[in-house]
Amino acid sequence: MRSSIDRILTTQVGSLPRPDELLELNQNYEAGEVEQDDYRAGTERATSDLVERQREIGLDFVGDGEFGKAMSQQVDYGAWWSYSFQRLGGLELRDTSLFEIKHGTSKFGDIALNSFANRRDRVRFADAYADPTSGVSAGKGPTTFPVCRGPLKYVGHEAINADTARFKKALDAAGLEEGFMTSIAPASCSRIGNEYYDDEEEFLYACADAMREEYKAIIDAGLILQLDDPAIAENWDQVNPEPSVEAYKRFTMSRVEALNYAIRGLPKERIRFHLCWGSWHGPHVTDLPMRDLVDVLLSIDVQAYAFEAGNARHEHEWKVWRDVILPDDKLLLPGVVSHATNVVEHPELVADRIVNFAECVGRENVVASTDCGLGGRLHPQIAWAKLESLKQGAELATERLWS
Numbered sequence: 039m040r041s042s043i044d045r046i047l048t049t050q051v052g053s054l055p056r057p058d059e060l061l062e063l064n065q066n067y068e069a070g071e072v073e074q075d076d077y078r079a080g081t082e083r084a085t086s087d088l089v090e091r092q093r094e095i096g097l098d099f100v101g102d103g104e105f106g107k108a109m110s111q112q113v114d115y116g117a118w119w120s121y122s123f124q125r126l127g128g129l130e131l132r133d134t135s136l137f138e139i140k141h142g143t144s145k146f147g148d149i150a151l152n153s154f155a156n157r158r159d160r161v162r163f164a165d166a167y168a169d170p171t172s173g174v175s176a177g178k179g180p181t182t183f184p185v186c187r188g189p190l191k192y193v194g195h196e197a198i199n200a201d202t203a204r205f206k207k208a209l210d211a212a213g214l215e216e217g218f219m220t221s222i223a224p225a226s227c228s229r230i231g232n233e234y235y236d237d238e239e240e241f242l243y244a245c246a247d248a249m250r251e252e253y254k255a256i257i258d259a260g261l262i263l264q265l266d267d268p269a270i271a272e273n274w275d276q277v278n279p280e281p282s283v284e285a286y287k288r289f290t291m292s293r294v295e296a297l298n299y300a301i302r303g304l305p306k307e308r309i310r311f312h313l314c315w316g317s318w319h320g321p322h323v324t325d326l327p328m329r330d331l332v333d334v335l336l337s338i339d340v341q342a343y344a345f346e347a348g349n350a351r352h353e354h355e356w357k358v359w360r361d362v363i364l365p366d367d368k369l370l371l372p373g374v375v376s377h378a379t380n381v382v383e384h385p386e387l388v389a390d391r392i393v394n395f396a397e398c399v400g401r402e403n404v405v406a407s408t409d410c411g412l413g414g415r416l417h418p419q420i421a422w423a424k425l426e427s428l429k430q431g432a433e434l435a436t437e438r439l440w441s
Contacts, residue, residue: 039099039262039310039342039369040216041402044440046392046432047098049371050425051312051344052220052264053118053411054103055418060084064108081105082204089208089217091422096429099262099405101218102208103413106201114414118266122222125194126248128234129184149289151229152278158324159275167320174320185231190244192251202259216262218310221252223267224300225293242293246300253301253309263309264344265301269293270334272316274326283330290334298339310342310371311335315352317377317410328355332362344371346409348391349378356391359398370399373409374431375424377416382423388431393438401439406432 041047056064060080067077085105092100107121123129154160160167166174201219209217224246228238235241256263270293274286281289301309313335315325328345335343346352356372364370374391375383388406395404406428412421 039307039405041369041405043402045436046396046401046439047405048407048429048432049097049099049218049344049405050092050101050408050428051371051373051411052101052104052266053107053413053415054088054101055413055416055421056103056105056109056112057084057087057418060105061109061112068108078200078204082207085204086208086211089205089212089214092425093212093214095422095425097425099216099218100209100212100214101220101264102201102205104220104411106197106204107220109414112414112417117414118220118411119222119226122194122227122249123184125192125197125252126184126190126227127193128186128188128190129230130187131182131184132231134183134185134231149277149281149285151273151276154276156278157275158278158280159320159322161278162323163321183230186234186241186244188234190234190241190248192248194252195255198252198255202256202261205261206259218262218264219256220264220266220312221256222249223265223269223311224249224296225269225273225290226267229269229273239292242296243299246296250300253304257304257308261308263304265297265309265311265340267293267297267311268314268316271313271326271331275316275324280324283326286326287330287334290331291337294334294337298337301339306339307341307367309340310344310369311338311340312410313343313345314410315346317415319378319415322351325351328352329358332358336362336365336368341367342369342371342405344407345373346376347372347395348374348376348383348409351378352409353391356394356398359395362399364399364403369403369405370395371405371407374406375428376409377412378409380416380420382420383427383431385427385430385434388427389434389438392432392435396435396439406435 063080066072088103107117109117166172227245232241
């Protein structure tokens with residue numbers, strides 16, 4: 039990723055709203071009612087329109103919206119993860135939901151991940167999570183969930199090659215040279231059932247070896263790779279009872295080491311990492327503070343770090359960067375508009391948020407971004423309005439920072 043010496047650059051994090059036609063296409067394709075050629079042609083049209091719209095807004099680093107990660111409903115929090123179920127061999131889908139998956143105790147600090155149903159935030163606000171009118175939701179997850187029952191291997195080469203070719207074609211049509219594509223990181227990939235590997239570490243590194251094939255495919259296609267890994271921060275809430283911060287960091291560093299192993303030898307200037315605390319709409323009172331995670335984040339061997347910084351739980355944490363020395367040639371991609379509210383941030387507020395980070399780490403080291411993916415979390419009209427406000431806020435911040 040390039041930095042800028044004369045203005046604030048802009049990007050987004052990955053998932054963008056799918057048009058109704060694409061949602062219907064995905065639904066019909068999953069039902070076997072659409073031929074593969076027609077499915078790919080429809081996805082290609084939607085991706086081309088999406089890239090052009092990002093160009094019109096003026097985003098500097100555009101994505102494919104994760105359109106290759108199929109969604110068949112407008113509210114979907116899980117496509118960024120569930121797409122990998124079809125791209126990994128050795129998995130068996132079972133009639134087990136996300137909320138029933140159990141994990142073994144880790145040897146790293148004797149920590150065990152509970153099921154999603156036993157997250158501390160969910161337990162603390164059980165009535166709110168159970169009330170369909172509360173607005174507290176994690177979206178509708180898959181009704182079947184995978185368990186690893188054989189050697190894990192990447193079998194998604196045809197799918198990722200189709201994704202990259204489609205996106206490259208859309209970039210060329212829009213006259214753009216740079217684009218990024220997301221892929222799931224090993225720690226998040228491994229949060230499924232395991233009945234084959236002897237222990238957690240062996241399974242984690244099997245995920246790293248398998249997903250490396252996708253990372254290489256994205257980079258070899260000339261694209262920027264974004265690694266999505268909410269597990270780094272979000273696992274904290276899934277450990278019940280709450281562990282010590284020190285034990286959790288040891289547990290998490292084992293996952294960082296697996297990620298660094300997975301991207302070894304790949305050009306880090308073409309890789310960015312996305313950290314979030316889980317993008318579901320909820321209280322999030324059990325989120326681990328960024329101050330306790332920032333050294334873990336910076337130990338990930340990539341060029342750029344995207345993270346939540348625009349929602350009510352994490353906006354104040356820009357202050358953490360007052361006390362952190364950002365290594366040379368690193369970029370921050372803070373979220374300055376949020377998926378967590380339907381309110382469209384005023385451009386002046388967006389500019390304030392950008393300036394806060396710029397004054398901490400240097401204006402040339404900040405690329406304005408979104409908290410998390412906007413697709414599947416907000417109404418499309420609201421999501422696009424937020425991206426327009428993001429760009430307008432970046433222009434205002436540029437005037438203030440370079441005046």
